[in-house]
Amino acid sequence: MDLKDLFQKSKINDHVVVEGWIKQHRKQKEFGFIDFSDGTTFQHLQIVYDQTISNFAEIQKLLVGCAIKVAGQIVPSIGGNQEFELKAESITLEGDCPADYPIQPKRHTREFLRDVAYLRPRTNLFQAVFKIRSVAAMAIHEYFQSHNYVYVHTPLITTADCEGSDQMFKITTLNFDKLPMKDGHVDMSKDLFGKQAFVTGTGQLHGEAFAMAFKKIYTFGPTFRTENSNTKTHANEFWMIEPEIAFCDLDGLMNIEEEMLKYIVNYVLEHCPQEIAFCDEFVEKGLKEKLTKLVNSQFVRITHHEAVDILKNAPVQWEFTPSYQDDIAKEHEKYLTEYYNGPVFITNWPKDIKAWYMKLNPDNTTVAAVDLEVPGAGELMGGSQREEDYAKLMQRCQDLHVDIDTVDWFINLRKYGGCYHSGFGMGFERLLIYLTGVENIRDVIPFPRTPGNCDY
Amino acid sequence: MDLKDLFQKSKINDHVVVEGWIKQHRKQKEFGFIDFSDGTTFQHLQIVYDQTISNFAEIQKLLVGCAIKVAGQIVPSIGGNQEFELKAESITLEGDCPADYPIQPKRHTREFLRDVAYLRPRTNLFQAVFKIRSVAAMAIHEYFQSHNYVYVHTPLITTADCEGSDQMFKITTLNFDKLPMKDGHVDMSKDLFGKQAFVTGTGQLHGEAFAMAFKKIYTFGPTFRTENSNTKTHANEFWMIEPEIAFCDLDGLMNIEEEMLKYIVNYVLEHCPQEIAFCDEFVEKGLKEKLTKLVNSQFVRITHHEAVDILKNAPVQWEFTPSYQDDIAKEHEKYLTEYYNGPVFITNWPKDIKAWYMKLNPDNTTVAAVDLEVPGAGELMGGSQREEDYAKLMQRCQDLHVDIDTVDWFINLRKYGGCYHSGFGMGFERLLIYLTGVENIRDVIPFPRTPGNCDY
Numbered sequence: 005m006d007l008k009d010l011f012q013k014s015k016i017n018d019h020v021v022v023e024g025w026i027k028q029h030r031k032q033k034e035f036g037f038i039d040f041s042d043g044t045t046f047q048h049l050q051i052v053y054d055q056t057i058s059n060f061a062e063i064q065k066l067l068v069g070c071a072i073k074v075a076g077q078i079v080p081s082i083g084g085n086q087e088f089e090l091k092a093e094s095i096t097l098e099g100d101c102p103a104d105y106p107i108q109p110k111r112h113t114r115e116f117l118r119d120v121a122y123l124r125p126r127t128n129l130f131q132a133v134f135k136i137r138s139v140a141a142m143a144i145h146e147y148f149q150s151h152n153y154v155y156v157h158t159p160l161i162t163t164a165d166c167e168g169s170d171q172m173f174k175i176t177t178l179n180f181d182k183l184p185m186k187d188g189h190v191d192m193s194k195d196l197f198g199k200q201a202f203v204t205g206t207g208q209l210h211g212e213a214f215a216m217a218f219k220k221i222y223t224f225g226p227t228f229r230t231e232n233s234n235t236k237t238h239a240n241e242f243w244m245i246e247p248e249i250a251f252c253d254l255d256g257l258m259n260i261e262e263e264m265l266k267y268i269v270n271y272v273l274e275h276c277p278q279e280i281a282f283c284d285e286f287v288e289k290g291l292k293e294k295l296t297k298l299v300n301s302q303f304v305r306i307t308h309h310e311a312v313d314i315l316k317n318a319p320v321q322w323e324f325t326p327s328y329q330d331d332i333a334k335e336h337e338k339y340l341t342e343y344y345n346g347p348v349f350i351t352n353w354p355k356d357i358k359a360w361y362m363k364l365n366p367d368n369t370t371v372a373a374v375d376l377e378v379p380g381a382g383e384l385m386g387g388s389q390r391e392e393d394y395a396k397l398m399q400r401c402q403d404l405h406v407d408i409d410t411v412d413w414f415i416n417l418r419k420y421g422g423c424y425h426s427g428f429g430m431g432f433e434r435l436l437i438y439l440t441g442v443e444n445i446r447d448v449i450p451f452p453r454t455p456g457n458c459d460y
Numbered sequence: 461m462d463l464k465d466l467f468q469k470s471k472i473n474d475h476v477v478v479e480g481w482i483k484q485h486r487k488q489k490e491f492g493f494i495d496f497s498d499g500t501t502f503q504h505l506q507i508v509y510d511q512t513i514s515n516f517a518e519i520q521k522l523l524v525g526c527a528i529k530v531a532g533q534i535v536p537s538i539g540g541n542q543e544f545e546l547k548a549e550s551i552t553l554e555g556d557c558p559a560d561y562p563i564q565p566k567r568h569t570r571e572f573l574r575d576v577a578y579l580r581p582r583t584n585l586f587q588a589v590f591k592i593r594s595v596a597a598m599a600i601h602e603y604f605q606s607h608n609y610v611y612v613h614t615p616l617i618t619t620a621d622c623e624g625s626d627q628m629f630k631i632t633t634l635n636f637d638k639l640p641m642k643d644g645h646v647d648m649s650k651d652l653f654g655k656q657a658f659v660t661g662t663g664q665l666h667g668e669a670f671a672m673a674f675k676k677i678y679t680f681g682p683t684f685r686t687e688n689s690n691t692k693t694h695a696n697e698f699w700m701i702e703p704e705i706a707f708c709d710l711d712g713l714m715n716i717e718e719e720m721l722k723y724i725v726n727y728v729l730e731h732c733p734q735e736i737a738f739c740d741e742f743v744e745k746g747l748k749e750k751l752t753k754l755v756n757s758q759f760v761r762i763t764h765h766e767a768v769d770i771l772k773n774a775p776v777q778w779e780f781t782p783s784y785q786d787d788i789a790k791e792h793e794k795y796l797t798e799y800y801n802g803p804v805f806i807t808n809w810p811k812d813i814k815a816w817y818m819k820l821n822p823d824n825t826t827v828a829a830v831d832l833e834v835p836g837a838g839e840l841m842g843g844s845q846r847e848e849d850y851a852k853l854m855q856r857c858q859d860l861h862v863d864i865d866t867v868d869w870f871i872n873l874r875k876y877g878g879c880y881h882s883g884f885g886m887g888f889e890r891l892l893i894y895l896t897g898v899e900n901i902r903d904v905i906p907f908p909r910t911p912g913n914c915d916y
Contacts, residue, residue: 138605149598162914180648414578
């Protein structure tokens, strides 16, 4: 049976069979104690055996990492802080493990563990991180499905280069050693799709088409960026959530963002108490308090202009001078969330630093965009009301030299019963960094891909 | 409010505000009837308005497809088969729609609708199909999460070409017009990952690494195939579910497959009664009965050898002669599911026609693989117990010329507490074809990618 079920349902004197791995093994002459885990719960089970077991001598030789099957009886725990332990009646070796097994019961550096990425999910840290990743994903699905959203699988392969083809991976089935040429260029018409194809960094455009049919939709899938940058927060493959809501303005969007984030955080607190307690103790002191505070806080809403006012009046020597025309730097984000002691929505950004599809405000200089700044996480979500006016959007495309041929269908959505609508994007890994306290994006992705690193 | 909530919670005399789209508009001199939908439920709402409404003349001009906002009161329905309708007090136009709107209230061909893929989710058929897609995805997450599985996001970008690089898309950031050359070949060391990278067709190998840590895991994400084939069941991008379970043999795997499939089908029947009824009436007669029957059936389990015996003894003139050494053809699959009048697991396949990582049976000629054949769907899942013996797996790799350098970590899993384990893969679109009765994979994917087709 799964350890998770055992801890939830089993009672003293029950006879059970469990299968899992040896995490530690303390041997005495007449006894042995095995710290046992099967990964279905963060909690370990103590297994006690003595010489009444037939293969006592062989069992005593088993090392950390071995896979074993144990049949036994649940008995009250004598020492330790657990309620019960398992008195083994038989122990069978399912898979041996040698003494040079890299994952020993001691502290390993995160760098070392990245080098053995295929083994690191067996450590306490990564048991916690990847369980939280799974539970947070479920929280996202539960939030949206219970609020009448339709989950849409937007395509990853695209031939539209509206994001700028430099930022997208090209994909091809052509043989690099025998590239078909035409007029001195590679002849992409010979490729599988008859033209150059990319893997995309957003599902938003396709999401909007579905929001115009289902009112409320969300995407949740992998995303790619070619950024050649080796920071703690960049990876070339990560997961994104992109909800899109028809008949929703910027205020409505902020309501959704706030409600969704609190739902996820609360869900993880409820479903992963041991994992969060572990991260609180060993990764980020005060993590649980930080998360609990967020659930109970009310998010502040200010305009970009107001934010810059606060920054200009702040008694701080800024590295980057705050400006009504510019983006907000990391140091500014940090100051603002500390100033308000909680999450802050910043709205109505200068149009020149935001995307072409965002709704122009009546002032003609700002767009109805919103970024959510969260203490300890920085910008966690970015969204906007979308430009629903066909003529204005066309104008904006022309001004910014967007290739209209590849997005004409998207612009056409404004022609056929288009309505005011809004959406946002949240990087899933950024959320996980916030939820676990782990600092490096490489440590919240099962097998991270960063420049020069694509092993496993 | 969402129509879904209105139908579930509103009562006669309630005042409500709804926003959505005009699906049909019948006008009389003193009245108008709008067939109204917002996409949050398959059900439409009838809106009635009369001359007491201030902008009666303008409202009468509104065409199919317009986005409108309606405030009104719920009143008992006079005619029709609905319990109530909405008596409008005000109707506001949110987004106009011209007379040449392609989606008119009549039957369109599927081919035409593929050409307007960005508008087709507004039709009844695709409202049903894509809602079922969303609900089936949720069913999958609920099944696995409630059975102690961890959801793992395995990477799509890979440098291992163990599937055969011909079957994978290559990805690159290199400029095709200025490819760096070295010794007459493209110098892939100059690419972002320092070598040739691909997007993958399976998460199984990485899934196994996580199963050795969490016991029970599943993946659910997009997958790519370069197959240049234009059939009803092939697409170059689709979604897969790949569970992997430690301490699980082939019998255990079949138990899981059967339980999971029944769970999903039952969940969709419960959560999408209107969508299923629609598909039953307009797509596949008898769909609901087919699905209900599956939930209540017991799946048959036979070996490949037994299957071939049955086929050889069948009073049928086969196009492909059944053979103990060969794969089972489509005509054979169909016969077997009809013979047993239900789903059939076929186990223990000839090793030469199955993958290198499958467990060799003691007979040395078959492997512990299992395909699930479902009436009306063909092969819905394929799985196997995995070879857990390090030496045997190495031998198999060498025999089949698998590039060991790129999968050494996977083979190493057998060295460090590896145990008997099993897993399977299910193509999500194949499931959806079964659930909806829609025959063509292009019609269950929001924006399908097939050879030569990558618009939108």
